[in-house]
Amino acid sequence: MRRPRRKAEDTRAEILDTAELLFARNGISGCSIAHIAQALGMSPANVFKHFHSKISLADAICDRHIVKMVDRLKAVETEAPAPERLGVVVRQLMNIHLEAMREAPFMFEMILMLAETKIASGRHYEQMLQSLFCDLIRHGVESGVYYCSDPIRRGRAVAAAFACVLHPVFLVNEPPEELQARCDETVELVNIALQNPLAK
Amino acid sequence: MRRPRRKAEDTRAEILDTAELLFARNGISGCSIAHIAQALGMSPANVFKHFHSKISLADAICDRHIVKMVDRLKAVETEAPAPERLGVVVRQLMNIHLEAMREAPFMFEMILMLAETKIASGRHYEQMLQSLFCDLIRHGVESGVYYCSDPIRRGRAVAAAFACVLHPVFLVNEPPEELQARCDETVELVNIALQNPLAK
Numbered sequence: 084m085r086r087p088r089r090k091a092e093d094t095r096a097e098i099l100d101t102a103e104l105l106f107a108r109n110g111i112s113g114c115s116i117a118h119i120a121q122a123l124g125m126s127p128a129n130v131f132k133h134f135h136s137k138i139s140l141a142d143a144i145c146d147r148h149i150v151k152m153v154d155r156l157k158a159v160e161t162e163a164p165a166p167e168r169l170g171v172v173v174r175q176l177m178n179i180h181l182e183a184m185r186e187a188p189f190m191f192e193m194i195l196m197l198a199e200t201k202i203a204s205g206r207h208y209e210q211m212l213q214s215l216f217c218d219l220i221r222h223g224v225e226s227g228v229y230y231c232s233d234p235i236r237r238g239r240a241v242a243a244a245f246a247c248v249l250h251p252v253f254l255v256n257e258p259p260e261e262l263q264a265r266c267d268e269t270v271e272l273v274n275i276a277l278q279n280p281l282a283k
Numbered sequence: 284m285r286r287p288r289r290k291a292e293d294t295r296a297e298i299l300d301t302a303e304l305l306f307a308r309n310g311i312s313g314c315s316i317a318h319i320a321q322a323l324g325m326s327p328a329n330v331f332k333h334f335h336s337k338i339s340l341a342d343a344i345c346d347r348h349i350v351k352m353v354d355r356l357k358a359v360e361t362e363a364p365a366p367e368r369l370g371v372v373v374r375q376l377m378n379i380h381l382e383a384m385r386e387a388p389f390m391f392e393m394i395l396m397l398a399e400t401k402i403a404s405g406r407h408y409e410q411m412l413q414s415l416f417c418d419l420i421r422h423g424v425e426s427g428v429y430y431c432s433d434p435i436r437r438g439r440a441v442a443a444a445f446a447c448v449l450h451p452v453f454l455v456n457e458p459p460e461e462l463q464a465r466c467d468e469t470v471e472l473v474n475i476a477l478q479n480p481l482a483k
Contacts, residue, residue: 240468244444252452268440276476 095133098123099147102140106189111141138202141193145204148190152179153211165223166278170270172219176212177248177266184254194251212242212249220277229277241273295333298323299347302340306389311341338402341393345404348390352379353411365423366478370470372419376412377448377466384454394451412442412449420477429477441473 101123105114116137120127134140156175163171183190197205217238223229231237247253248266257265276282301323305314316337320327334340356375363371383390417438423429431437447453448466457465476482 236468237472239465240472243447243465243469244472246447246450246453247443250446250452252450253446265439265443268436269443272437272440272444272473272476275479275482276472278481279475279479281478281480282475 091133094129095143098125098130098133099140099144103144103187106141106144106193107187110189111137111192116140138197141197142202142204145190145193145197145202146207148183149204149208149211152176155179156215165219165226165228166274168222169216169219169274169277170267172215173245173248173270174266177254177262180249180251180254181259181262184251191251191255209242212245213238216241216245223277230280230282231277232283237277241277244273245269291333294329295343298325298330298333299340299344303344303387306341306344306393307387310389311337311392316340342402342404345390345393345402346407348383349404349408349411352376355379356415365419365426365428366474368422369416369419369474369477370467372415373445373448373470374466377454377462380449380451380454381459381462384451391451391455409442412445413438416441416445423477430480430482431477432483437477441477444473445469 098119102114102119105119105122109118114137116130116134117127119140120130123130134143156172156179213235215238217234220229220231220234220237220241224231224234248262248269254262298319302314302319305319305322309318314337316330316334317327319340320330323330334343356372356379413435415438417434420429420431420434420437420441424431424434442449448462448469454462
């Protein structure tokens, strides 16, 4: 059976949709490129043209989720003062992760599988967080509630400090009350730092 | 061949030594309780009496490393002011992890394997860090360089914020310069928070 010619981008999206469905159903270790190709009625070679390994497929699926997450965050943009906004943004991000983990537990298998590999989506997520916090710090400095002469450097440190509530490895199997408390305490610590008038 | 009767504690230590050796040689997934028993000249039932699963064995090995780590940290106790000590302690801890990862790469496989399970050694490590930072904050408050009315709560937040340089999942595959920079920037952020005279 010959498939009609289609745009590479559409084919790529179709492969990702099917792979995500199969990963969710059978786990990543229970799927191969060959399975995915079969489900799509494609040749494995055709899938391979777009994704050179199961890792790069999983990486691309993660990246799609990250982009969706940023879009949702932009939608909840608030007009509150910076210290409050920081809390809202971090809690929102943490809850999006928790929801994703409930709805798609295979995502956790994926992240563990990818933890050993240096992957593009991990780096993308990190940079997205750094620029998010950098903007938030700038906004706080402009409105006179935060003190900081190097928002880029500080944004990196803030993103790193929030890994404990924003990296999936720390979210799995933790009781929700404990995560909520850790989130509140870390937001408090970071806000105390950013509000220190003596900070360089 | 009958083995002489020995103290349970000695047997336990011997099992851990052998398991650690075999894990290091063949990876955790390449070992079974039966392999470990065979290498010890014991029956699997005897190993099983001490450890009910490979997970609980791996957990106990991690815990031994944590105890050793704390001992090494106590040995480098410094008389420097609290903000400096904070930097020394965090860098020291990070470097001990990096060293362990180079010397025993199977440890990382173990931690990933255990990340999905709620394990005793993970909780132990977390509590050890929290009490370490709590003591450090108390010391800083007493000497008038830190401001904090609730060192236990703040110690928890500080331990959480340092997960980005103290949890093995963040150390693997990162270039050393980048880790060093992240460590310095996070220590700076936490010190700015702890030195804020307006903090409650």
